[in-house]
Amino acid sequence: MLTYLAESSLLSEEGIIIVEASKETEFDYAEDLGYHIIKEKEYKTNKHVFLEPAGRKEIC
Structure with missing residues (x-):
């Protein structure tokens, strides 16, 4: 799904x-x-x- 959204x-x-x-799932990719992990x-x-x-450019 992340690949689809990226494109x-x-x-x-x-x-x-x-x-x-799941707790074991890694998001290294x-x-x-083109994503930044804000928080887990x-x-x-x-x-x-x-x-x-x-x-992303911060507006505030």
Whole structure:
């Protein structure tokens, strides 16, 4: 899914992607696809990974 979004116009520059995954899932490839990992939040059985397009210009 991240590969598809990286090549599409569905995600705006201001958009954030939140992925729910198992705790063992690695997202090392996200930067190769043009994403920056903002935060990873781990729970007992899974985690949420917050991604934004790399190179985003901060407005504030």
